[in-house]
Amino acid sequence: MSEHEQRTPVQLNTVSADDPRLQPAARRPELVEKVIAITFLLGIVLIAGFGAAYWVNAAPWTLGATFGGGLTLMGVGLIAWGKYLMPRGPFVEERHTMASTDEERNAFAAAIVERGGGVIKRRKFLGGLLGAGMGIFGVVAAFPLVRSLGPLPKGSLFHTDWAKGTYLVDITGRRVHQDDLAIGSIVTVYPEGLENTDNGQAVDQTVLIRISNENFVTQKGRETWGPSGYLAYSKLCTHLGCPVGLYEQQLQLLVCPCHQSMFDVTNGCIPNFGPAPRPLPQLPLQFDSAGYLQSQSDFNQPVGPGFWERS
Template sequence: MAHDDPHALDRTYQAPAGLSVDVSDPALNPGLPPHRARVTDQDPKAMKAAVRTVYTLFYLSLAGSIWAVAAYMLFPIESGSLIDVRYNNLFIGLGIALALLALGIGAIHWSKAIMADHEHVEYRHPTRGRDSTRAAAIQAFADANEESGFGRRVMIRNSLIAAVVASVVPGLALFRGLAPQDTPENPIAGQPVKLLQHTMWEKGMRLAHDPDGTPIRAADITIGSAVHVIPEPLGKVAHEDGYLEEKAKAIVLLMRLLPEQLIESEERKSWSYNGIVAYSKVCTHVGCPVALYEQQTHHLLCPCHQSQFDVTEHAKVIFGPAARPLPQLPITVDDEGYLVAQSDFHEPVGPSFWERH
């Protein structure tokens, strides 16, 4: 309970001899329990052993971080070998797990066996910001440094700093995998604009259901529906090397509205068919799949960062961080009534920032 006099809590109630007092009474201060000295407080050898254990754990954490980076280089996933991919995941995971686990155990052991553990009471004060309060805060930091031994115990301090700094290095190293490099086999691997400039869509290619590859008839698309679409050839091939990359670029969302609801520019009036329109599912913000369609408002929603696109008007951005409309796939029907592409997209799919120089 609060007291006007903070020193009131210092007064431990002393009961007269032979008188039993109920110390559970909240009005009474039972005082602090007797302090129990640890083994490391009583035995200098035990203290030295604890210090060695802590900095050994910190250096073990450092070794785990270094091993994770080494494993990333020794087993490159870019090689295409399934064995390398497995070893990459296994040894990087083990290295990061060792780094974080040793760091955590070392910090806990340091606090429990080495840092001062004398109990104290921290009083609540009605106001803050006075000179005496600032001085007390500075003193508190000085006391914490003295009690923890951070300033005195050089081996613990240096090993902790090295382990903490190294623990983020594996994560930084893994970012390299997000930026593929050009190779003789794929000279544009590291050039996102060129990679996304074209997809596998081409003139006359049928639109098919994702994932089974069944061709789609225009007559089967009802008003208000939304259909996930891939190029027909993707439904007929096994998941070979490069399959997912091609699919990720070519995925489309197909919707049907009343023709009079579409607001189309002159050059794009031929890109739809009887109210059916097709747009890339790859959000122009950071590339998340745009797959939420609001039938009543005709809005497409990206679930990652809530960008919204108006299907009635060339999927223009009406809300959120996306910088440009979703690319539209020009479509028509063939002689059998199946929906087909008139051509590839006329602009790069995917995030807009990849187009900046």
């Protein structure tokens, strides 16, 4: 209690050299000094150990343990030094008001309003021209800066590379034959020739599921889209465009692992759980004369997440 009472804060520049506030905070400085010295020594050993570990190309955790341990010990020692062996204070510093004197304020405001303002007011036409020039420059300068960054979206968000007669191929470029998939099987397919391109992977990716042996109708008006039980849906989730990569075979649901939207494969992939607002677009399928799968046309809707221009 008494110790606390004498610790009235003083200003640093008024304090005499023998003031108790300039004394170390520790009751037994010699002991603290020894402890800090040991901490520093251990820290030095570990930091040197980091050098050695680096030299012999030791495991990453050895590097981190020596480096981190050494730094931590040096830091702890330094904090203890500051806390226990340096002037304990407390000291006080006066604040100065932010605000200037009234004269200074007025002079400043006068400089802006009268000197500058007067000049501009008198030459309104010149000021207007300057402003217009700067404005036009701003707009014009934005063209190369912004417009060059990328192409305009135009129709690219509406269409994929699927068209009439495009062959469905897997990631290795192999066409899918009528007999390839067993019932309940699933494969990711791409338009032939685009299986290794960015657009083929990111935009055209399609899941092909075989659901039965018979022609399968998922919605009214899609009578010919599922020959021999083959159904193809866009693999881009209509929520945020993650690949709808999980197939729950028993419930015949396609599941998006990102935000758990679920789509009913047998019913035109209408979402029945999660944040996805629209069904996955379906790709109408047909067989060529040899029994290889082709698309009849592009998807019935724009694929992927929603955007303003989409109707």
